[in-house]
Amino acid sequence: MFNPSQHDVRRFFCEAFRKERTQEILTPLEAVARDWIVQHPEYAGQLDDVEQALAADYGVEGGQANPFLHLSMHLSIAEQVSIDQPPGIRAATQALAQRLGSEHDAHHQVMECLGEMIWHSQRNGTPPDGAAYLDCVRRRAGQ
Template sequence: MFNPSQHDVRRFFCEAYRKHRHHEVLTPIEAIARDWIMQHPEYQDDLGDVEQALAADYSVERGQTNPFLHLSMHLSITEQISIDQPPGIRAAFQMLAQRRGSEHDAHHEIMECLGQMIWNAQRSGVPPDGAAYIENIRRRAQG
């Protein structure tokens, strides 16, 4: 199983952004990352210098959004939707996107659900509950 380090993730996003800026060929996953980077121009300064990105501290105490975590969650949710895993996420996403009028806004709401599922699993010491995750997204889509 692929288990990238924090630095691996940061290098990946910086490299995808660098390739984009230099009009180089992107891998399919880099192209998806680039698309999310383009939807978050506020992160582009963070991605422009790999050494600065590797050294940056996005701890909760500093009160800054971690652009690498945010973009990683977009990638994860994109992959979940593309393969409908956990089952039902594609339909729940489509309902939420329609209700919000924006796929991007729906992604951000799903991020909250994903974060909650991970937090619950870590707190209780049990595997993530995919069914509860999907149900949380569906509730948001219904109102």
């Protein structure tokens, strides 16, 4: 199983951003990341400097959103939808996107459900509950 470090993740997104700006060839995963990066121009400053990205602290007390976590969640949801895992997530996310008129806005709603599932799993020391996650997305989609 692939288990990248925080620095690996930050380097990956910074490199995808750099390649996009210089119009270099992207790997398939970088291309998916790029698609989400361009929808978040507010993160350009954090993605432009690798050393700054590696040193940045996005602790809760700082009150600043972590662009690398946010983009990672977009990437995770895109992968879940592409392989329909958990089963039904593709249809639920597509229904939510249709209801909202935006895939991007749908992803942000799905992120809330994903974050809630992870929080419950960590809090209770239990495996992630894919059924509860899917139910949350379906509720938001109005299904």
